[in-house]
Amino acid sequence: MHEMIKGSNVALAALSENTGSVIASLSWVSPTGEGDADVSVLLLDGNGKVRSDDDFYFYNNPVAADGSVQLLGKTPTESGDEDRISFDLTAVPSVIDRIVVAASRYEGAGFGELEDLKVTLADGGGESLLGFAIDDAGTESAFIFGELYRRGAEWKFRAVGQGYDTGLAGLASDFGVDIEDDAGAEQALSGTEGGDQADTAVPAPAAEREPQVTPGLVPSPRPPADEGGSRKAARPRTAKKKVTVPRVARKSLADNESWKQARLFPVSVLKSDRDREMRATSVLLSVMAQVPEFGRRLTAAFGAPSGRMETFTEVSLPHGDTPRRPDGVIRVERAGKLWTALVETKTNGNSLKPEQVKAYADIAARRGYEAVITLSNDVALEGSPLVDVKIDGRRKHKVALRHLSWAEVTHQAQMLIRHEGVGDKAHAWLLQELLYYLRHENSGCHGFQNMGAAWVPVRNGIDDETLCQGDPRALDVVESWERLIRQICLSLGGELGQKVLPVQRAKRGADPKARRGRLADQLCLDGRLHAELRIEGAPGILVISADLRTGKLRTSIEIPAPEQGYPLSWAKRLIRRLAEAPADLHIETLVEGEAGGPRGTLERLRPEPADMLPKNNDTPVTGFRLSLFKGMGSSRGNAESGFIRSVDDAVHRFYTAVVVHLDRPAPRQVSARYAPN
Incomplete structure (x- = not known):
């Protein structure tokens, strides 16, 4: 892979013969596991400006009508996730000279808070072509990672690395995108034309989507008709209406409850x-x-x-x-x-x-x-x-x-x-x-369902303390555990409609096999499997720990203490929020400078929330850890008594019974709104 430095450029044809379509991947690492950014793309003409709002692609306008640009979203990687963008360079209009690839952050967050900022480019066959690492990011809230540009009949890539203190709004303004003030944007949200409100309002970016509409980048209302009665060029609606299947249960017309509904794809005839x-x-x-x-x-x-x-x-x-x-x-x-x-x-x-x-x-x-x-x-x-x-x-x-x-x-x-x-x-x-x-149970398409042949020997070796570091069977179990966690992320994310990604606390570029080897050695020492999930909208990281010595699963989340108020008020508010949570939920108070504070079950703490506070009133409370414990299955497969089923059930139970009741972090907002030319 061709490594680039700031300001350098390279012809794509010199790197591959398959560059009609390319995929750009923007990646970064958050030390806290919670930092993130959103990508955007601008198509510029010979004057260095967008031709219209249609040339600006971001979280509310992710796909070009001609297929030349498509924001693919985030994909899990070893150290977190990366944002990918697909470009069909053969479909880019001839009047477009440059394609700017950028990313932005919100609420005063800067790219200096992230590590290992990098953009890579792969050809249509998936072969990595080039990479550009940014190591001088500071307080900038928006960054141009690089740009694709024409030179005659060929495409080239330039490593830019330019930051903006004014965020996405300032970056877009520099390239000819008009930015409307808050008042105008609110008018757009309220719907100037009757009946168009649902079509004009757009969802917030994926990282901040909530059940209600939150402020974000939105288009202005459509322009009024001119004197001749015709309407001026219609402004695009970035949130078009979609059709979803209703969830309301319908009454059956069947004479007998045992009747099976006719299906397009039958499965009962599958025998082999x-x-x-x-x-x-x-x-x-x-x-x-x-x-x-x-x-x-x-x-x-x-x-x-x-x-x-x-x-x-x-x-x-x-x-x-x-x-x-x-x-x-x-x-x-x-x-x-x-x-x-x-x-x-x-x-x-x-x-x-x-x-x-x-x-x-x-x-x-x-x-x-x-x-x-x-x-x-x-x-x-x-x-x-x-x-x-x-x-x-x-x-x-x-x-x-x-x-x-x-x-x-x-x-x-x-x-x-x-x-x-x-x-x-x-x-x-x-x-x-x-x-x-x-x-359907007979389809055979049920995903990862077997921890492998090494599962039982490893558990037995941990029980009788005969499992030694370097045993290849431990590495097999670690790999199976990682596959299980990735599948749980897909399952939970599909149910919630939100991004759920595994957190890999390893430096980007580290050898994944070496990392798994270290985890296998750790498994031999303490008999535990550990994983962390970052769930969009959740107040913290969901942690899963499987103790193979005791046969128990622990699912937990740490929530920080509020910035204002008093510890007793925090404790009472938390107990109220957890009114419908399981009685056996463990609550541990996290205090500064100590291993841990008071702890107890929700059932015991409900009558006396003050018992959650340290006896020494001068000890600062930094947060709370909520945990549920569950016995884990022993078999390697996904039967009712299996380990895979027990982990999946534990994660889903913890999220639906505990996490959903917690306060969500305040959604990010962009003060300026996108308005078409």
């Missing part, structure tokens, strides 16, 4: 693993082709353009003396160009076969396909591929090997159908049928 694989592949690929929003979400991260998608199953491709039959093929056409991927599917916990995947990679390279996509119940980890396939580096055409888990497919479908909505009712119904199929 081969039947499940064929049915699952056909069901998924057909819905991807018919619901563009869904198909795009699953393929955009792999470098596929936004275009017309066709999908095929049980295709036959020549390979030596014996033709190969991959489970499926995906083809996307955009502006006369074709992006194609082979699909290999496994269900019911079956493992991918390296020799099979390698054969498909060879076929894809010979036929000019861009990717081979594997799909199974397993969850891929960074630095630990599911299948060890060596690609022939001498081949001119490079093929990207990508993996999807069935849990991720379910998550994306759930986000669309339950929270974000899709374009029409037919698409909503198709996604609902897909979700029903994926969740």
